[in-house]
Amino acid sequence: MRPHVEVNDYDSFGAAYSAENEVNLINAHYERPAMLDLAGDVRGRRILDAGCGSGPLAAALRDRGAVVTGFDSSAVMVGLARDRLGEDADVHVADLSAPLPFADGGFDDVTASLVLHYLRDWTAPLSELRRVLRPGGRLVLSVNHPLLHKMLNPQADYFAVTEWTDEYTFSGQSAVLSYWHRPLHAMTDAFSDAGFQVAVVSEPPWSPDTPAELLPPQFAGRTSFVSFLFFVLIAN
Template sequence: MSDYDAVAEAYDLDNEKSLQNAYYERPATLALAGDVAGRRILDAGCGAGPLFAALRDRGAVVSGIDVSTGMVERARLRLGAAADVRVADIAGPLPFADEEFDDVVASLVLHYLEDWGPALTEFRRVLRTGGRLIASVNHPTAEYIIERMQGRRPDYFAVYSQAGEWPVGDQMVKVTFWNRPLHAMTDAFTAAGFRITRISEPPPAPEARELFPEDYHLLATAPSFLFFVLEAA
């Protein structure tokens, strides 16, 4: 059972309106995806389906997977019974044929994995040659800066886990992220058969300035996420 199962509804509602998701990560990912009309896209780690819905609204043919049964149930409520949404782990074999997709979108999921290799290998397998992997992850400097501000000196070059709890509605969800330096990310991408075509550190959406005046300044001056566009070589 995923820790997200118990908070799927509350997380979905928060994701719809939060600064980090609705006005920062999701708009940035959609901007990097560009014109997706007619493209076959895998939303890997689709959660409750907001990115799936946005891509579908732009004309893409989308499939989604998530390890959380609760999140997949929320996605089916959002997207309809005919939507191709499945329970599957991005770290395991994917239930799709070779070269089935034009794009894979991995939105804030890779940093849950200690080893990116198996997931990236599967993403490359299900992508056609020349297809794209669009990925967002925790920015490699974000936790480093926080710890330095708190008087600690972490090892930026280490790959290490960080456990914590997030408030979601009136509940808490336990999370474990794996922090890694930028070169470890890029090495993993190239080892799996990808060519890096773009690295992006975008600001939040402009409308967030009025909606979240204090937090907007923080994100506009110190990014939380790092975005990649990669080509399947």
């Protein structure tokens, strides 16, 4: 009998997930380069990395001159982020579904890399992210592409907000992740309701430095694939 695996339990598989995240196609050569490209020149900008995980994006932003604060709901992930960034790094255990321990308007930018699709209700989380941004600040985020659930589950209703799960193996360790699918219009409505203006919607190619051996054979002749959708939002 297969052992029971808790859903979204990053405390149990965080180290294995982090190790794979460093080198795989979708994180290291697709999602993270796209986030950095959308963030652009961050020198001197105060950035909150929401759901920072083990800190690869925070480290890259800091290397580019940003002043970075991070938080994650997983204590294991925060520990890994501190190992990466240094014990004096400004990294916290905090939950995006609860009030955040940061001042109003304290950040120029917020990054939320593959975070919101874990949440059924975006109202309070987006409100908190808007609160900690200065007016005119940016929220740069990535989520599962709204077509992904329909592609993997052809019988699904694209227009219904629906929970779905998938099984993974990260560095040899089994994990189960649960996501909330929502159609594109539900995403943009939530952004507007929270006080954001959509500035960019992006479906980027994978990074040009991606090793050829990471690309599946069916990607031959292509530069992009359906996986994540990226936004840059401006705080009104």
